[in-house]
Amino acid sequence: MSADVRDRTTRKPVSASDRWWLAHPSSISPVIQAVVEGTGTIPVGALRDAVARVAAACPDTALRHTRKAWLTGGAVPRVRVVKGAADGVAVAGIDALHDPLPAPDGAFCEVLWCAGDPSALVFRASHAVMDWPGMALWIADVFRALRGEAPLGAADPITENDVFDRFPATGERPPAPKIEWVSPLGQPSGSRRTAWARRTVDGYHPGLVAKVAGALTAAYGLETGRYAVAFDMRRHVPGVRTTGNLSQVELFDVAAGEPWEALHERILTAMAEGREVSGRIDSGLLKMPRLALRTLVKAMENGSPAKKRYASATVLAHLGRIEPADLCTPAFEARTLYPVPLLTAMSPPDLNLVECGGRTELTLTWRDGEGAAERMGEVLDAVVEALSPAAVRTWPGNTTHREATGGTVVDRFRAVVAETPGAVAVRWPGGRLSYAELDARSEVVAARLLELGVRRGSVVGLLADRSMWAVIGLWGVLKAGAAYLPLDVQHPDGRLAGLLADAGAQVCLVQQAYAERAVVGPRHVAVVLDELAHDGAPPVEVTPAAGDLAYVIYTSGSTGRPKGVEIEHGALANYVTWTAERFGVGPGSAFAVFTSLAFDLSNTALFTPTTVGGTLVLEPDEPNHVTLRRLLETSGADILSLTPSHLDLIGRLDLRPTGFRTLVVVGEQLRAPVAARAQEQFGPQCRILNMYGPTEATVGLTLHPYTAERDTAPAVAIGLPMDNCTVHLLDQQRRFVPAGEVGEMYLGGAQLARGYRGRRDLTRERFTHLADGTRVYRTGDLARVLPDGELEFVGRADDQVKVNGYRIEPAEIAQVLQRHPAVRTAVVVARTRPGGDQKHLCGYVVLEAGAEPVDWDAYLAGHLPRYMVPAATIVVDAIPHNANGKVDVAALPDAVPGAPAAPAGAEADTDEVTRAVAGVWAATLGVDGGRLDGSADFHQLGGNSVQLLAMLAGVCRDVVGPAAEPAFMAELGRIIREPTLERVCEIARRARDGEDLALAR
Incomplete structure (x- = not known):
């Protein structure tokens, strides 16, 4: 070979450590391996293409070598399809993990694909060409290529010698480590086959290596433990990207009971001094003939087991933090990554640590043999307990398991129809539907939807107000096996059209009153509910399963667009089961609803009574003091679910609720004074139940019965999780917090949403897993466990706010x-x-x-x-x-600084009505009424919609009077469009004087 050709193909020199790894025989092949575990699949052809593409960007994955140099043009990493254990991907079940490298074709790297539940992608590389930090770069680039992105590459030809040369020689070489440590895990005889034990710990733990070293010393029962701590020398060459070997170890002794902070300080000091750079491997290895070096490696490997002594008790390597989002493809969702290396010559036990997805993975590697797995597991359990004590992880409130019964809400509804067809299912002012009528009409809707091609998994829009059409429509959708998307008729057309498009809804059920809305355009098939036959359709023989989608509700999105929460039938059924029991709902119950059907709070009333033979009571008109008076005083309802804001509003109004035995309060923090006033207003026979739960956990998940004697704090507790639901409190590092400390609520159990429709990235971010595999939803809500064992809501961990129960x-x-x-x-x-x-x-x-x-x-x-x-x-x-x-x-300046100053002398010019209305505004908003002029805008003064209703009630009471109240409230639309003091006064004045307001417009 000519010099020119050699120069063009030379990649980099073979370093002393490279030479050491190359001398290992296949029986003790130095292979590092990482398992990426997740769900889904990766086409093998696409994987091969990605690996080959990355080989050009990360040339160390495709090398060949001479005695002195690494050359380009080696075998590209192969991709093999392998089988895992029968019970899923278990490390011990993948025999290929024990295969030596290089492969028969000369490849120093390879990738294994193992389909299963979960599936796994295993990256394997000879330690001769790669270290752990380098493997992380390779893995990330392969996943970039699988996603169609350009690899970042790691092509720098730097070697460990280049790093060593940056530091002046001290003239003294540290003494070689003494081979004196008996393996704390024992020395199995016979096979050299590697064994692994793995544990996962919740959270990220500062000083992790030091904490683990201390825990190991205790678990091993040592007075002093010596640990070889691995360091990545890339920190000395910032900006360099290479997959090659740039790792060294430094020895540290740890005394039993020594605080972890002491070792952590010594490790940081060693890093500050660059001590790992002084421990370079003797370059004399490069001069040894390969056969002689291999003989030395074999002798040293045989010597340590024979003498049962090693250079340290354990090798400790923190491999850094990896985000699962970086290990995903369009069809594969990574959950975690953990290492499973093969032991090398003379290696003591090897403990590798990786932070991934809010959890810390620990993999202990040692020789296989009788009792080895049990002993390794015991040691790791001790480490886990030291990092995350079981007493902190366990909360008695999460003991909520209960066998599921009753099937889906569709099964239950059909059972009620069969048992009591004549009972009243739905009623409203001036009308009612029996169960038989609701069943027949919803069957017609279901049949029509099936004719239009609606199937399981389809989403159907539902544009209707609080009327029988909405109830008929949603049951029709569910009977067809599809999911309904409730659309608020008060929302602008553009937003509704966007929700339909985002949800992929091809069909929209529409109440006749809204059939001309622009939202129902050519992209959707509109079915006008009022125009369908009342009955006559044969029964639809579709039975939704627990895993089928029941509904999609959109909430405000932090990324600038609303997000659709997908709720399955199993989650809804679990919620309805315990609400019926805890709220006391059954035949004869009358559950009222007056909130928007696009607000999941209404689902409690929509489903709980109609699945147990009760009655759903609808208030069709928009909430105001008139409709609330009718609902609370004359509707006959005895159960009501509402937000604390609405409960506060009711407390401010001169209302006399009649016959209510249960109030369910949810959506915001319930203040004790509001609850106390409601108890007095509704009477001692009425239970006030404070419920907590985001849309992603199917309406509500915890419950607390209010009592004045017990709830003396400023805010009412949110109680305990309901059946088959759990709450976990974690800190910012995802570690469990002790009782009494504030942590973010992570919700688990049967009621969690499937995720966000069409938003895998957001689903991945908010729905995650605990170390024990529990799937949880990260709420952003902060809480703590009170001394009595119940939960107290504390606030938010981000900028999200609640307005009248709506999440914004x-x-x-x-x-x-x-x-x-x-x-x-x-x-x-x-x-x-x-x-x-x-x-x-x-x-x-x-x-x-x-x-x-x-x-x-x-x-x-x-x-x-x-x-x-x-x-x-x-x-x-x-x-x-x-x-x-x-x-x-x-x-920032206060955009709502207070009421604008009225012109000088203006107060003397105002009439009685203006002064009275201004007084109502002042009492409602907490502003100076004397400073209000006619242009004052209620909303711009900080008033929200519930306060607007309180203001209107005050104007009716103090200004308009009972006789003129209907005329004044008939102008609610004009007031909402122009909520100025001048407009409200004008309408109040004309209504009181008996003028025709329609002519006045």
Whole structure:
């Protein structure tokens, strides 16, 4: 070979450590391996293409060698399909993990694909060409290629010698480690086959290596333990990307009972001093003939087991943090990664640590033999207990298991129809439906949907108000085996159309009153519910299964777009089972609903009574003090579910609820004074149940019965998880917190949503797994366990806010503002008026050069629900940020500073009506009524929709009077569109004087 050709094909010199690994015989092949475990599949052809593509970007994966140099053009890593254990992918069940490398074709790297539940992708590499940090770069690039992205590559030809040469020689070489440590795991005789034990710990643990070393010393029963701690020398060459060997070890002694902080400090000191760089392998290895070096390796490997002595008690390697999102493809969802190396010559037990997906993986590697697996498992259990004590992980409140009974809600509804067909299923002012009528009409809907091609997994839009058409429609969808998507008739057409498109709904059921809405366009097949036959359809023989989708409800999204929460039948059935029991719902019960059907709070009333033979009571008109009076005083309902804001509103009104025996309060934090006032108002016979749960956990998951004697804190407790549900409190590092400390709530159990429709990234982020495999939803809500063992809600860990029970992500509103061509950037924040507890939203926009402000309220109202429109949106020169890069809310002007000052002498000019209405506004909003002028806007003063209803009730009581109340409330639409003091006063004045308001318009 000519010199020119050799120069072009030389990759890098063979280093001393490379030479050492190359001398290992196949019987003790130095192979590092990483298992990527997850669900789904990866086409083998695509995997082969990706591995070959990455070989060009990471040339160390395809090398050949001479005695002195690594050359390019070696065999590309092969891809093999292998079988795992019968019970899923178990390490011991994959025989190929014990195969030596290089492979018969000369490849130093390979990838194994093992399909199963879970599936696994195993990356294997000879230690001669790669170390653990290098393998992480290779793995990440293969997954990039599988996703169709460009590999980042790791082509730097740097070697360990290049790093060593950056540090001046000290003239002294550290003494070689003494071979004196008896293996704490015992020395199995016979086979050299490698064995592994694995455990997973919740959370990330600062000082992990030091903590594990201390735990091992105790578990081994040693007075002093010596550990070889691995270091990655890449930190000395920032910016270099190489998969080659740049790792060294340094020895540390740990005394029994020594605080982990002491060892952690010694490790950090060693890193600061670059001590691992001083322990380079003797370059004399490069001069030894290969046969002689191999003979030496065999002798040393045989010597340690014979003498039962090693250079350390255990090798400890922290392999860093890897995010599962980086290990996913369109069809494969990674859950975790963990190493399973083969033991090398003279190696003591090897414990590798990886942080992945909010958990810490621990893999202990040692020689196989009788009792080895048990002993390794015992040692790892001790390490797990030291990192995450069982007493902290275990909370008695999570003992909630109960056998599921009764089938899906469709099964239960059909059973009630068969038993009591004549009973009243639904009633409203002026009408009712029996179970037989509801069954017949919903069968017609189901049959029509099946004719249109609706099947299991389909999503069907439902645009109807709180009427029998909505109830008929949703049961029709469920009977067809599909999932319904409730659409709020109060939302703008553009938003509703976007939800239908995002959900992939091809069919939309529509109430006749809304058939002309623009949302029902050519992209959807519209079925007008009012026009379908009343009966006559044969029974639809579709029975939804527990894993089928029941409904999709959209909530506000932090990424700027709403997200559709997918709830399965099994989750809904579990919820309905315990609500019927805990709320006391059965035949004869009358459960009222007055909230939007697109708000999952309404599902409690929609499903609980109609699956046990009770009655659903509908209040069709929008909530105000008139409709609330009718609902509470004359409807005959005895159970009601509502938000704390609505309960507070009821407390402010002069209402006399009659016949109620249960109130279910959910959606926001319930304050004790509000609960106490409600108890007095509804009477001692009425139970007040405080329920907690996000949409992703099927309406509600914990429950606490309020009692004045027990609930003396400012906020009412949220109680204990319900049947088959769990709550786990973790800190920011995903570690369990002790009782009494605040942690973020991670919810588990039977009621968790399937995920977010079409949003794998968001599903992956919010729905995760604990170390024991439990699937959980990360809520962002903070809580703690009280001394009595129940949960107390504390607040939020992020910017999410609640308005009247609706969950709002301010980022979604900001995204809508930024879509306006006049806006350069925007931010929306939640503020609280001093002395109050009600939050209001404030918007801030920075305009493009030369742009003029617009009517932000009108613009936002065309894209968002009314409850998401900020109380005020103002123009600022710039959005201030703090040192952490976050918006500096304190530096922003208050967009709702208070009531505008009225002109001098204006108060003397106002009439009696204006002064009275201003007084009502002042009492409702906590502002100075004397400073209000006619242009004062209720919402821009910080008022929300519930406060608006309280204000209107006050105007009726103090200004208009009972006789003129109907005329005044008939103008509710005009007031909502223009909630200024001047407009409210004008309508109040005309209503009181008996003028024809229709003519006045």
